[in-house]
Amino acid sequence: MSDNKCVNSQILSEKSSRPDFLCPEACVGGRNAISSYCLSTKNCLSCQCGTKFADIQRIRTQAQRPPIARSMRMKIENARRQEAGFTLIELMIVIAIIGILAAIAIPQYEKYIVTSKASGVVSNFKNALNQVTASYAAAAAGQTTASLISTLGANATDPASAGSPAFGTSGSACGQVILTADTISPGGPASITLTIPITSCQGTATTGLQGAIAAAASAAGYAAATASGVTVTQNGAIQ
Helix, strand or coil: CCCCCCCCCCCCCCCCCCCCCCCHHHCCCHHHHHEEECCCCCCEEEEECCHHHHHHHHHHHHHHCHHHHHHHHHHHHHHHHHHHCCCCCHHHHHHHHHHHHHHHHHHHHHHHHHHHHHHHHHHHHHHHHHHHHHHHHHHHHHCCEECHHHHHHHEEEECCCCCEEEECCCCCCCCCCCECCCCCCCEECCCCEEEEECCCCCCCCCCCHHHHHHHHHHHHHCHHHCCCEEEEECCCEEE
């Protein structure tokens, strides 16, 4: 077989104006002689004389289709590709990233919460100290403060100890501001001491909430508040 035609065959043009024309010259004496139709792919397909060109075109189309096994394999691969999820390595990478972020974020969040509570406790202490000083000044003018705690806020809560009042005249709740007296009048008392109990707080004197309150009080200039306490005398002096 040559490169351009089938041996002993008539080459038919796909652009033939006679679609029913196949190979009449091969049909001699009414015999159904076998001829060949030369495709553009240079492969010859056997056909009988009288076969319509449309049938030859169908045979040619089928010949150009990929093998069934290859077609099915491609469909299976495409289906698997569409249904594929995350690989184990991808999941492990995501888990590792989440773990790293959690290891950094969680301690920072806990530190923020502790610092916020300590700041709230010291803020309450400053308010109580200012109120005692102001009440002594009022007492010098002949006025009486019946209840320092009520003035400060009887319903105020301790930021370091949920459910505990922020101020009191006794107790040991973590972060509660304790005053040695609740009433100030022109006659006394001679002094009032304010303290912040921290022994019941989580941590130690240098770590955790206990350490955070001590550090915040010291930074505010009241280091003795978490130990012996800060005393306000009748003349308004702070010791």
